[in-house]
Amino acid sequence: MKEIRIDFEKCTGCRHCETVCSLQHFEDKINPALSRIRIYVDMENDMHIPILAGPYTDAKCTSRYATVIGGKEYGKCILCRAACPERDIFFEPGTEVPLKCDLCGEPPDPACVKWCTSGALTFEEVDEEKEEETA
């Protein structure tokens, strides 16, 4: 199975992925607020972290997990992929319909991967067993 892999070290924060994702799903509209991928720009640490929209959840979670990326710790809500009532990302403004990445675009590559020229997003075969070992 193929999956979008994210190499945040390479992400430049250009947000081209956001624009093409909205165009892909809303046909005649360009709007990062409609995108199923969002770039978290961490100005203090100069990190640009792509987040792919995951499943919808109807309640805020109680997780206390912080994620460590590149040696920097991020509070639980920042990098979470869920469309969650706690935050206003991954919901369509106006209708509040949750948004989820559906690996769109014309093969071989999803739309956002195609427009990501830095190499931060790639579409790769994942070896599921190996995945589990490293996880």
Next chain:
Amino acid sequence: MYGWMGKILRIDLTEHSYEIEDLDEDLAKEYMGGRGLATKILYDEIDPEIDAFDPDNKMIFATGPLTGTGAIGSSRFVVVTKSPLGNIGNGNAGGAFGPEIKFAGYDVIILEGKSPDPIYLWIEDDKIEFKPAEDLWGKTAHETEDQIKSQLAKESWKKRGVHVACIGPAGENLVKVAAIIVDKHNAAARGGIGAVMGSKNLKAIAIRGHKSIPIADPKAFKEVVSTLLDKVKDTPFTKNFFANGSSGILHIYNEVGMLATRNFQTGVFEKAEDIDAHLITEKHLVRNRACFSCPMACGGMTHVKDGPFAGRAERPDFETTWVFGADSGCNSIEAILKANNLCNDLGMDTISLGSTIAAAMEMFEKGYITEKDVGFSLKFGDAEAMVKLVEMTAYRKGFGDDVAEGGYHLTNKYGHPELFIGVKKLENPAYDPRACQGIGLNLATAARGACHNKGYTMISEILGDAVKIIPKTDPFATEGKAQLTKDLQDDSCIFDNAGICLFLLVNLWTKEILEQLEPATGAGYTMESMKLVGERTWNIERLFNQKAGLTGKDDTLPKRLLEEPMPEGPAKGRVCKLDEMLPEYYKLRGWDENGVPTEEKLNELGLD
């Protein structure tokens, strides 16, 4: 309308009130957007003779129809206003503030009047708030952005969508080289426009939008951007900009003997290797950063770990590396980074400030000013003195108060106007026109003063063989340069009006802009009609300047570049032969021998 949002937000700072107006469709098409549209609005709405700091002066923030669309390099917005230098002032910036103006639903924001107290604006779609900014007054640009974001949103993830354009202490103190700082690391810089914002008691604009930019033919648009991305992503110039920023091409200009050094005393910097951009990348670069929708990612964050210039700084662009390097005779990349960071944080234009300091250095070395005036020794190459003076200028401390008035006033005050290297009171960029004739003509005729970005003739004269977009021409020749300059000036207007970063010209041209503009807007533009938009833009700026009191006599270059032969290097013995090009240029422009647009020309452009 497609591409355009179709709305203008008009803000009355005096009354703290606002109106949302429709953007006239014909007007939008005629000027496209950005610089052209903003200049037209300013020209129609203010008396060009007024003082820049008069509350009746307005500031026009304008995007183009491609801004924010994902067209390649579509990050740009422009700020147009009457400049403290007395002519038309404009500065454009990348980052993602411009796109956010569109996502909030507007093409243009017009700022009028003057707020009674310091404020900042908070624009979230149709919600406009005038927020007190007393506690922000005096803060640096970085502190301002952080503080505003914290005020507007508690959680980190909420702050992410807010974009801020603000002034630093320099703009508040009406420093004539003050800039507007955008997203912390980008600047709408030239002509002292940050001071105009300060004069209006406006510290910042924070903006966030949730609206969509409508696209006329989305399928075609997506296809053309995909195709162009494939074409652009691996070119040698993209690779160079990505690896080393725009400073990556600095050495080329030194090799051809046109890298202005020590206030334009020569065109060869003997220590150019010490400030070569690859050293910044190797020693200090943390990570690249791109403006909205740009594959070149020429920005980035650097971190100098120790020494007197330790700290974090934005990767400097070409002009900044030049001005705090060659032009100041300084060979410390760490000092360049520090000066760049101070300029971004205190809110100043690196080119104008650095050039003014270089002029002061020459005055100091020649004995026209002394330690008694400056407070310390100010020789070329003295990195610490340079960095100190940057800071003093923003706060108008001591000799910094003189520097804050810009090179024209500084050199005049001390009786040596010949050491001011600039046009229309605006300091020259890096390129010595004695070694490259066309750029001399462009610098002499650009409405905002000495600006390379208004007609980057080096794309043919120097880079022609490498870029292969327009034919290479001989930099020492004057024949054909009037036409080249005019064409490039009109074409650059199209970049600025559409909302595309001009750096992209190393990869694409107006044809590629049209390929993206048409599916985005469906407005029926052609190469010919775009060319007219460019020409119209150029002429309306001319008309504005004329009404502001400028004449053909202002289309000139500093004496040094016209009369003192280049002392060394490939251009040794040469001067800029402006008089061989200017009359032909006027003719091609349809202007009379005094540089006044003829009635036929104005008729043709619909400007009568």
